[in-house]
Amino acid sequence: MNEPVRDRLATLRRGLHRHPEPAWREFYTTARLVEELRAIGVDELAIGPDAYDPGDRMAVPDEEALAPWLERARENGADEKLLERMAGGNTGAVAVLERGDGPAIGLRVDIDALFIEESTAAEHDPAAEGFRSEFEGTMHACGHDVHMTWGLAALEAVAESDFSGRFVVFFQPAEEQSGGGQPMAESEFAADLDYLLAAHVGLDHPTGEVVAGIEKPLAMCHVDVTIEGTSAHAGKAPNEGDNAMHAMGTAIENAYAIPRHADGMTRINVGYAEAGTASNVIAEQAHMEAEARGETTHLMEYAKTRLERVMQSAARMHGCRADVDVVSESPRADSDPQLVDVVAAAAGEVHGVERVVPTAEFGASEDATFLMDRVQREGGLAAYLIVGTDHPGSHHTPTFDVDETSLEHGVDVLVGTVRELERRHPIPRGDAVGGQ
Numbered sequence: 001m002n003e004p005v006r007d008r009l010a011t012l013r014r015g016l017h018r019h020p021e022p023a024w025r026e027f028y029t030t031a032r033l034v035e036e037l038r039a040i041g042v043d044e045l046a047i048g049p050d051a052y053d054p055g056d057r058m059a060v061p062d063e064e065a066l067a068p069w070l071e072r073a074r075e076n077g078a079d080e081k082l083l084e085r086m087a088g089g090n091t092g093a094v095a096v097l098e099r100g101d102g103p104a105i106g107l108r109v110d111i112d113a114l115f116i117e118e119s120t121a122a123e124h125d126p127a128a129e130g131f132r133s134e135f136e137g138t139m140h141a142c143g144h145d146v147h148m149t150w151g152l153a154a155l156e157a158v159a160e161s162d163f164s165g166r167f168v169v170f171f172q173p174a175e176e177q178s179g180g181g182q183p184m185a186e187s188e189f190a191a192d193l194d195y196l197l198a199a200h201v202g203l204d205h206p207t208g209e210v211v212a213g214i215e216k217p218l219a220m221c222h223v224d225v226t227i228e229g230t231s232a233h234a235g236k237a238p239n240e241g242d243n244a245m246h247a248m249g250t251a252i253e254n255a256y257a258i259p260r261h262a263d264g265m266t267r268i269n270v271g272y273a274e275a276g277t278a279s280n281v282i283a284e285q286a287h288m289e290a291e292a293r294g295e296t297t298h299l300m301e302y303a304k305t306r307l308e309r310v311m312q313s314a315a316r317m318h319g320c321r322a323d324v325d326v327v328s329e330s331p332r333a334d335s336d337p338q339l340v341d342v343v344a345a346a347a348g349e350v351h352g353v354e355r356v357v358p359t360a361e362f363g364a365s366e367d368a369t370f371l372m373d374r375v376q377r378e379g380g381l382a383a384y385l386i387v388g389t390d391h392p393g394s395h396h397t398p399t400f401d402v403d404e405t406s407l408e409h410g411v412d413v414l415v416g417t418v419r420e421l422e423r424r425h426p427i428p429r430g431d432a433v434g435g436q
Contacts, residue, residue: 005036005153009407012036012152014131016145019076020113020138023174024060024089027073029111031082033093033148033171040156043098047082048090051170052183058328059179059222060089072135092173092180094189095155102165103425105418106196106375108184108368109144109151110175116141119398126401141400142176143201143389150199150387150410157415165422168193170371178222178328181367185374195339195421196375196382198368199410202395205388207403208354210413212344213335213383218267218293219300220365221329225251225311227275229320231284241282242319245275248286251314251322255290258306264295266303293365297331304329330365333372335383338427343385346416352409360386381427387413 005012019028030047037045066089074083092111118124118132118139126132133139151169158167168189174180184190205211227248232241252270260266268290275286292307294300308324315322340358347356362384372382389406393399421427 002039005040005156006411009149009153009411010404013145013149013404013407016148017126017140018131018134020133020135020140020145021069022115022138023112023177023179024057024091025066025069026091026111026173027070027083027086028076028078030086030091030093030171031073031078033111033152034082036152037093037095037155040152040159042095042155042159044096046094046189048086048092051092051094051189052187054088054090054183056183056186057174057179058182059174059177093171094184094187095169095171096189097155097159097163097167099166100164102163102422103194104166104168104192105421106168106170106190106193106371107151107154107414108170108172108196108198108371109147110172111144111148112174112176113138113144114141114176114396116396116398121399124399124401139398141397142395143402144175146201146402146407146410147199149407150414153411154414154418157411158418161419163419163422167418175367178220178330178365178367181330181370185370190371190374192378193375194380194425196371196380197414197417198366198372198384199414200384200386201402201406201410202389202391203386205357205386207388207390207405208352209357209388210347210353210355210409211357211360211386212347213340213359213385214362215334215359216295217332217334217362217369217384218295218365219297219330219332220291220293221300221304222327223290223292223304223307224325224327225288225290226323227251227286227315227320228323229282229284229318232282234280234282238282241284243282244286244320245283247315247318247320248273248275248288250317251288251311254310254314255307258303258310261299261302264299266295266299267293268303268307295332300329330367331369331373333369333376333382335359336376336381336429338429339381339383342420342424342427343383343413343417346420347413349416350409350412352405353413379429381429385413
């Protein structure tokens, strides 16, 4: 591990790809990152509960769900002392370089994976070349293995340079559940940042293309709903039951009938539903997992409020009770034009980057917006950039992979932006963009 990160980008990324872990279960991943960070040598390293207040976390699994992943990390050689510090699912880390006077710059990269079984097809490079996921049913299907590699390599490059200022890298857990952005944003490490960068690979932009800043990420919330009814014999005495399944069906139908809003786009989806035990039993319990999104934070709140009301009303209509739990959410925050200009200038100097797109609509959701929003509210600038890659499968599919050429592109764009910010600081803010 004495070999510089920059000289083993593909090897590092492939190692992370082999060991994907979902939200708040990134025990091995965090331990592996800490090894690299200690080898790089940073001025401050906060791990797990030292990086944020555990009480600020969202969408945290129970101990029963966490335990197998903790044990798996132990079996794979994760440091026992680190695992003890991450008890309760307190994963992730923040690394800080303190290098004298200059701008305070943050970089956020996400570290979690998805519950997707990775392809075994011969044409799928990770399977063909021996770095397919070793954790069955879980996969880095959104490029977070690339993002972590960028974060480590950018940190190393800045540490070895004559950079003057403060550089903070957030290795954030639980992005896929929108659970880790808020605690990182509420932490002391996010205070007084002049600039905040976040980055994503691909998103249908090809290798050689960079989007300097996204616009219109959707504000969103995840909602879990449990409907409690009364069981009864479906043939002998159906009138004695309160049918949770019937209530669930009404709730789903009415959720999709929530009126759209005149001020902008909203989205509602019920993505998971289950109820009942047998054909001759009136179901006494039903469970749903749903989401609401909006073009602005205000519109998401509208959709969320209507969704909660529909769930409660449908339950009452059928004599049942609904427990509606908003397990996580994230606001909208747009990239600041002044920082987008800096990213674009830096990207234009990177070898292999053939096209720089100033801005593009994101069209999805991201809890990096918590960090962006805090920095913007406190007078700083934020930008979320995309480094293109040719990916044979779409994001969140079993065949997702990346063109590893984008590893170098991402590092160079990020490091170039950091150094350009150092040179130009302070950048006049102008008209605020911020969260909406």
